[in-house]
Amino acid sequence: MNQQKNELALLFNSSEFVITFELVPSRSTRTRQYKDIINFISKVSKENLPIKVFTITDNAGGNPTLTPSVLGNDLKTMGFIPIVHFSCKDKNRNAIESELLALDRNELHNLLIMTGDYPRYGFFGKAKPVFDLDAISLLYLITEIEKGIELPSWVPGGGIKLAPIPFYKGAIVNPFKTLSAELFWQYVKFYRKFKAKAYFFITQVGFHPQGFADFIGIIKLGFTRLFAEYLQDPSIYNPEDDKKLKELPILAGLFYVNEKIARIFKNNNIPGIYFRDDFYNILDPIDSLAKFMYLVKELGYKGVHLCGLPLKLEKFQQLLEKFNNYLAKKPELDKLFGSSPKNQGVSQPYSLYEVFNRNKKENPVSSQIFRYKLYNVLHYLFFSKTSPIYPQLKKLALFIDHHERIKNFFTRTEYFFKKLLFNCQECGDCFLPEVAYLCPQSQCAKFLVNGPCGGSWNGYCEVYPRKKICVYVRAYERLKKAKKLNQVFKISFVPPRNWTLYKTSSWLNFYLDRDHHFYLTK
Structure with a gap:
């Protein structure tokens, strides 16, 4: 302006x-x-x-x-x-x-x-x-x-x-x-x-x-x-x-x-x-x-x-x-x-x-570093464009996407496991990698993907004080233990959720460049 x-x-x-x-x-x-x-x-x-x-x-x-x-x-x-x-x-x-x-x-x-x-x-x-x-x-x-x-x-x-x-x-x-x-x-x-x-x-x-x-x-x-x-x-x-x-x-x-x-x-x-x-x-x-x-x-x-x-x-x-x-x-x-x-x-x-x-209290949450490292390895192997098997996985995703029955079964299977592990909300536009493999759609009261609001208190969520730890406090502990805090400075902007993808497979959407990761690489 x-x-x-x-x-x-x-x-x-x-x-x-x-x-x-x-x-x-x-x-x-x-x-x-x-x-x-x-x-x-x-x-x-x-x-x-x-x-x-x-x-x-x-x-x-x-x-x-x-x-x-x-x-x-x-x-x-x-x-x-x-x-x-x-x-x-x-x-x-x-x-x-x-x-x-x-x-x-x-x-x-x-x-x-x-x-x-x-x-x-x-x-x-x-x-x-x-x-x-x-x-x-x-x-x-x-x-x-x-x-x-x-x-x-x-x-x-x-x-x-x-x-x-x-x-x-x-x-x-x-x-x-x-x-x-x-x-x-x-x-x-x-x-x-x-x-x-x-x-x-x-x-x-x-x-x-x-x-x-x-x-x-x-x-x-x-x-x-x-x-x-x-x-x-x-x-x-x-x-x-x-x-x-x-x-x-x-x-x-x-x-x-x-x-x-x-x-x-x-x-x-x-x-x-x-x-x-x-x-x-x-x-x-x-x-x-x-x-x-x-x-x-x-x-x-x-x-x-x-x-x-x-x-x-x-x-x-x-x-x-x-x-x-x-x-x-x-x-x-x-x-x-x-x-x-x-x-x-x-x-x-x-x-x-x-x-x-200076004057900072202990964070009221464990880092769960083993889980973070495991998810990091799996993410690199299956959801990184530098992975050695990425070209083959992309071809497989194209095949699944063109066969409706297989795609429906694949989507149900994906969300079965992600519901157990992350309380997945089936948004079809997965933000787990940006928040240390914690789901902001299910674990942030405001669904924030670019960092927390300013309302947390002593590590607790503004909406659930003394009951629920802010998801970004938990993410910080994971990233700090893994010495990966620098990664959050490499991301200047995470695009908002694309509601067109609701209840579709986030895995297929990643491989077919339909989710927010497509905009991050532009």
């Missing part, structure tokens, strides 16, 4: 420390909450306060609310820059594309892309989770829309190239995790989102000074260089990517927290939000928020993304006053936040060994 013409891009490329403010739409424009939002925005405009950008949540917490485009139109009319949160939880890929076209019609081009919270409430019970795409595949879709999608000749109205749409998209990163397994995957997903052309990033909310310092420090010191050293794989190092990452606008996600909200966070009722133990006793919510604003500015973040702040002008003015006081006094960061044997200040990391071993 032409970023030179986008107002948000120009702001991010300026020298200004950017303050964005998150708004949560109500269930209707008829509610008092919506009127309070409009009233607050009007006051910000009249007082000429340093908020130029508002972001609008998309069914936050998995609960239904007003679609963010409605409030986005109001914000634009009132002279502000809206960023529309766009999640994957409620819409399949066709509905996503339709909504993107509608946003273009309303000239709402600034998007914050996320996988989304698992649905919690709906009409007559919980809504069905969709997650047809994840955040990374959605970023790739929008990147194609920015260039202009070429419609195949066989679709209605096809055979043409659609006009490019100038979206300006950002993404979320969560560098606040208690396990090395979780933290590693969050850095992997950050890099994959960057490769998918996310133009800016906002961190998940985290009350952990060292987490903020580690994340920005790794980028400053050279993201791919440090991971190449950590994983002992020089091929990961990409100087051009490191240079671009250093120029990437990154905002720190911060939350206004009083004692009541702190208790909610402590009980892990808000997936993905991490609190350092000694931050639960919030004495002055405004002062705590101002301290973190000062911290991230000193660390080199482009700005802050304020969440949960009451819609009261005096609260925001108090926050600005305290923040400016810290800027004037320039207190030392270590003294401002305190230090302990578990958190020696907020200096930038020297190496990834430090980062992944």
Whole structure:
């Protein structure tokens, strides 16, 4: 896209420390909450306060609310820059594309892309989770829309190239995790989102000074260089990517927290939000928020993304006053936040060994390394194009595919064994090799194939806390024991599931170039 013409891009490329403010739409424009939002925005405009950008949540917490485009139109009319949160939880890929076209019609081009919270409430019970795409595949879709999608000749109205749409998209990163397994995957997903052309990033909310310092420090010191050293794989190092990452606008996600909200966070009722133990006793919510604003500015973040702040002008003015006081006094960061044997200040990391071993608990799962190695050998022998028997197996697959009775028997036999071994869901588009031979379709509540969401806690799935270990935590343990963690950096994108292949043989689809592996080799 032409970023030179986008107002948000120009702001991010300026020298200004950017303050964005998150708004949560109500269930209707008829509610008092919506009127309070409009009233607050009007006051910000009249007082000429340093908020130029508002972001609008998309069914936050998995609960239904007003679609963010409605409030986005109001914000634009009132002279502000809206960023529309766009999640994957409620819409399949066709509905996503339709909504993107509608946003273009309303000239709402600034998007914050996320996988989304698992649905919690709906009409007559919980809504069905969709997650047809994840955040990374959605970023790739929008990147194609920015260039202009070429419609195949066989679709209605096809055979043409659609006009490019100038979206300006950002993404979320969560560098606040208690396990090395979780933290590693969050850095992997950050890099994959960057490769998918996310133009800016906002961190998940985290009350952990060292987490903020580690994340920005790794980028400053050279993201791919440090991971190449950590994983002992020089091929990961990409100087051009490191240079671009250093120029990437990154905002720190911060939350206004009083004692009541702190208790909610402590009980892990808000997936993905991490609190350092000694931050639960919030004495002055405004002062705590101002301290973190000062911290991230000193660390080199482009700005802050304020969440949960009451819609009261005096609260925001108090926050600005305290923040400016810290800027004037320039207190030392270590003294401002305190230090302990578990958190020696907020200096930038020297190496990834430090980062992944600092304050990280033991992962609550065994690696099952023997099973992984066995599957790896079998996969190479039967499902690798470099296998000595691959040509013969491809010919056999062609034969089976042309004989319906044999194909049906072959498919039933395949799924009998895969159901026993992997709880196979018969998707016909097998993702086992990308997730250390663990099935994301049966073992991830959101069916994610490009890495985990940001909502896991202590290794447990966001949807099944304290009951089910995140499948990507299990994958990390297998790959780490096998010294194969570098492999996940070799994959920039796993295409979404192809529903045409449902209940067909994934083995035949592999040999006949019908599954997602065909796109990975293009």
